[in-house]
Amino acid sequence: MAATDETVGAEVLGPLARGTTGPLRTAYSGLVCDLDGVVYRGAGAVPGAPDVLRRLGSEGMRIVYATNNASRLPSEVADHLESLGLRVTAAEVVTSAQAGAAELATCLPPGSRVLALGGPGVAAALTEVGLDVVAPSSPGVNEQTDAVLQGLGRELTVADFEAAARHLTNGAVWVATNADDTLPLEWGLAPGNGAYVRLLADTVDREPRVVGKPHAPLYRAAVDRLGTPPQLTLAVGDRLDTDIAGAVAAGLDSVWVLTGVHRPSELLRRFDGCVPTWVIASLSELEQPYAAVLRADGVFTCAGGRARVSTSGLEVDPGPARPIEVVRAGLAALLDRVMARQPSGVDVERAAEQLDGLLEGSPGA
Template sequence: MNGDSVECWLTDMDGVLVREHEALPGAAELLEQWRRKDLPYLVLTNNSIFTARDLSARLRHSGLVVPENRIWTSALATSTFLANQISPESNAQGSCYVVGEAGLTTALHEAGFIMTETNPDYVVVGETRNYSFEAITKAVRLINDGARFIVTNPDATGPSSEGVLPATGAIASLITKATGRDPYVVGKPNPMMFRSALNHLGAHSMQTAMIGDRMDTDIVAGMEAGMHTILVLSGLSSRADIADFPFRPNRIIDGVFELLDEPLIGDADVDVRGSA
């Protein structure tokens, strides 16, 4: 498959379209190219803190126009997955105890779930900057009492201006250690997230390309979902890193500016490898 035969696009956000809230070379132009050609696409992120509306506004501040219906988060993927787990014959609303932020609670509410601390069907753990001992203790006890354990994404750390922060995967490991229960993890690298995105678009994997900057999440999940995979070197991966993995992307590019029909002026001078 080459760029001309791709009918649908999925792309990671950080390291592909933006870096530290600054749009990367070619990102705005690529989004406009997809809009002009009326190509379906989604911007994916494992971050479950923000709603799609919040992320659309944040991207707009970076100079990128991405409508909220073109954003797919691990929170949306999780709510879609759980909604499909509820038997339609039961006529019952599912219930959740959530450790997370508005992006996750909003997605679950919109999928019809009730938030409760009393005998929930699920304990759902997502990203938050306000993990509390009380909330984690409540999650442990509810899981021990029979609630099913769901995690939005496996990322153990997240970035901040001061350095790395413990993230969803780290908190999930704490709960697993306390309960002896492993969670079901919806976000990347589980291809479930990509399949839910494809279903949301009504697209087929054989005509879809995935653009990402991480071999261990974006590329492996895209490959397992049956998509054409494109690794960009504008984020976390370098060419040297690729040798550490037993699989390969279909294409390797320096940045998304290489996917433009009309090259950016001076794009040959753009250095995107410094953060790799």
């Protein structure tokens, strides 16, 4: 990967310092792509995203789509993407149900009985790896099972959770596809799989092995599906707490695209030491050179945009830079204060909020 030349008197900052002289996409051969907030919002496409992904695929980049949604079949996800203008097969979709089934297949012999607590995607994933699916409503549900794979199922009943609790109490292996607390719907937030996982955890006084984002197994399954070296595989997502954290846990480079729910200030609001490799405003920036952040005398610059932290807060001079490049400089300046753990008298979370407005009305392309 070619880094941008350092300017005289400037030093490269750790986070957000990497850059490319050519298009960012040329640094990688594989892409693990999140869906909601990156490719689509609800049923409709994120503007321009399908076009970018189509071009990347035609230029030889291998792409898989990774989702924490365990209820849908990979074919259903592929059909949704096809409706947005992408050419995608079920084999190019990796779900947390598949990651969970793969996890169980490593510790159980073929043909082991597994209670499929969730939607159709959970049962299908177990069948794919040669495990015997036990439905909560089946006549043999009270017979001994070796494991429980729990994913979101919109049709699950109280009796289904009672059956799962019985087997977990008797020592069945327990894998949860994901622990998302909420599920975004058109009217707002509904309980996600994590809410139901906690219900069972409180009941049986034990915790499951979770495989979905922000944990590493889903990303590892995606890399295995791609067949690309991890160091040449890029994970793209819009959420810091799932997509970016999961990529970091799996040892992958990550690109945080600001087309979803998390705005720039979120990086400071929930900072836990996890920093994305790259920050872009839209997927189109994967096709462009990426300007690194440089530091000199407490001033952080990116493509001519400047930012520094003073006693009055974050001072920004856009100069000739695009809004996303100013955002990178501002984030780097604030991260520098936080990571140095030096008292500054500056509320970095509040200071970061001014970066959110820089991207309003700007596609970043």
